Amino acid sequence: MRFKNVYKEEIKKYVAKNNLKYYIDTMGCAMNENDSSKYAGILESMGFTKAEDIDKSNLVLFNTCSVRENAENTLYGRLGSLKKKKKEDSNTIICVVGCMSQQKHVIEKIKESYPYTDIVLGTYSMISFPEKLYNVIMKKERQYEYIEISNDVIEEVPIIYESDKKASVSIIYGCNNFCTFCIVPHVRGRERSRMPEDILKDVKHLAEKGYKEIMLLGQNVNSYGKDLNINYTFADLLKDLDKIEGIEIIRFTSPHPKDFSEDVIDVIASSKKISHLLHLPLQSGNTRVLKKMNRKYTKEQYLELVDRIKSKIPDVSFSTDIIVGFPGETAEEFEDTMDVVNKVKFEQIFMFIYSKRESTPAAEMEDGITYEEKVERLEILKKKFEEITNEKNEKMIGQVYEILIEGKSKTNDKLYTGRTLNNKVVIFDADETLVGKIVNVEIIKNNLWYLTGKIVG
Ligand code: SF4
Incomplete structure (x- = not known):
């Protein structure tokens, strides 16, 4: 299905007359980041420009995540804090899109508790966003839509x-x-x-x-x-x-x-x-827990896959996702996760305490682990990951890596930044003409979560 925006020209006139600006607040994963780039593309094709911050915007779009409970609470908190902005300027347009609003109970909650929200659309409704925006701007009608996801793929959405x-x-x-x-x-x-x-x-x-x-x-x-x-x-x-x-x-x-x-x-x-940095989500290193998670591999199969990849790609490294405190996970079972962490020596670990999600089978499972125990397991994992990272960084000192210069460092604007192929952030001295080029950088210092380097030859 091809994306079409028949409302573009009419909205453009209104937007230009009022010099409207948008602000997008993205929660969650890379898929959501990508969807936000598409919403930015749609809005800019209608003449909106990007606001420096939320206070300077006329349209606020929350692209939501429902993977963890705290992401949901974050949205409600942020919606609540917009009540004042809407009161001060009733023309402010507030939109909620993404995974959270693909759930009927969320739409109902927003309707009831945050009725000043103008547009609520689920993950499949991006295609109708221009029409909904048109209805809000031209007809002053609130737009809440739930549609079942179909098998269509939407192409040619503008993207920024x-x-x-x-x-x-x-x-x-x-x-x-x-x-x-x-x-x-x-x-x-x-x-x-x-x-x-x-x-x-x-x-x-x-x-x-x-x-x-x-x-x-x-x-x-x-x-x-x-x-x-x-x-x-x-x-x-x-x-x-x-x-x-x-x-x-x-x-x-x-x-x-x-x-x-x-x-x-x-x-x-x-x-x-x-x-050669491959993301290979582990979730748990224990076979019984993996079965309860419906992951369809065992601890041994995961490790065997890692070895098989290493045999063909000797300089490969891995990043992963790990959930600690899945319902019923025992201390011994958590040790299996730590065993895999010790063996694979992941380059990056996205680690989380299990978060109960309504309407998933795990939400019905017997838990039996206290929150304190879960936090303790997360701390053990964090500490181990720091040790591994430090050890790996030390080995990189003196080595030369090809790095694409992305731009100025966010933490030190006198330096530039890029990533090694295994995704380590490196900062170094460079100049603006080198941005977008691939250069050889020698690693000279380990700062745990990033490295310092210098451009060579
Ligand atoms: S593979 Fe599993 S964890 Fe990943 S998106 Fe699908 S259901 Fe979720």
Whole structure:
């Protein structure tokens, strides 16, 4: 399905007359970041410009996440704090989109408790956003929409990225896995792959515009193509993307360990562009817990996959997601997770205490672990991860890495920043003419969460 905005010209006149500005507040994952870039694209195509901050905006859009309970509470807090802004200027437009608003009970709660919200749309309603905005602006009607997710994929949505060197590209939407803790299949629907020609066209276009790095996105990227019935796999897509001139770095997230096929490993091994930092979500290192999570691999299978990848890509490293305190996880079972952490020595760990999500099977499971125990496990994991990071950083000192210069460092504007292929942030002295170029950087100092380097030869 192609995106069309028939309301564009009419809204443009109104926006120009009133010099309207938008502000987007994104919660959650890389998929949401990508959706926010699309909402920015839609708004800018209608003449809105980006506001410096929320106070200077006329339209506030919250792109929500429902993976953890605290993200939901954050939204309600932020909506509450906008009541004053709306009172002061009743023309302020407040929009809530994304995973949270794909749930009927959330729509009801917003209607009841935050009735000054103008637009509430779920994950599948981006296509109707221009129409809803038109109705709010021209007819002064509030717009709350819940539609069931269908199998359509929407193409040609305008998109504005934060960076002019790095861009994310969705390749597949939804998920069929139904991990018992996860709400994603309920709010993002079943797997739907984009056609290869649409993805390749987008990436070629990005390369022409000077983009150097792409991040392929999907809830389960290595399921890519299965639903298309055209005999074209994730490995085929990687091979074709690898040939696009101008793109120098290709990353992807997230693959599911159970679907990590041999041909994908071979393509990565033979490519000079595909990052050798692979995200391989573990969730738990204990086989009984993994079964309760419906992850469909065991501790041994996960470790065997890591070894298989290492045998073909010797300099590979891994990042992962780990949930501690899943319902019923015993202290011994948590030790299995720590055992995998010790063995794999992850480059990055996104770690969370289990968060109960309504309408998922795990929400009904017997817990039996106190909150204090969960926090204690998280602290143990954090400490171990710090040790591993420190150890790895020390080994990088004196080594030279190819780094794409992304721009000025956010923490020190006299220095520039970029990432190694294994995604370590490095800051170093450079100049503006080098931004967007790939340079050789020698690592000279370990600062735990980032490294200091110097450009060489
Ligand atoms: S693979 Fe599991 S954790 Fe990931 S999105 Fe699908 S259901 Fe959620």
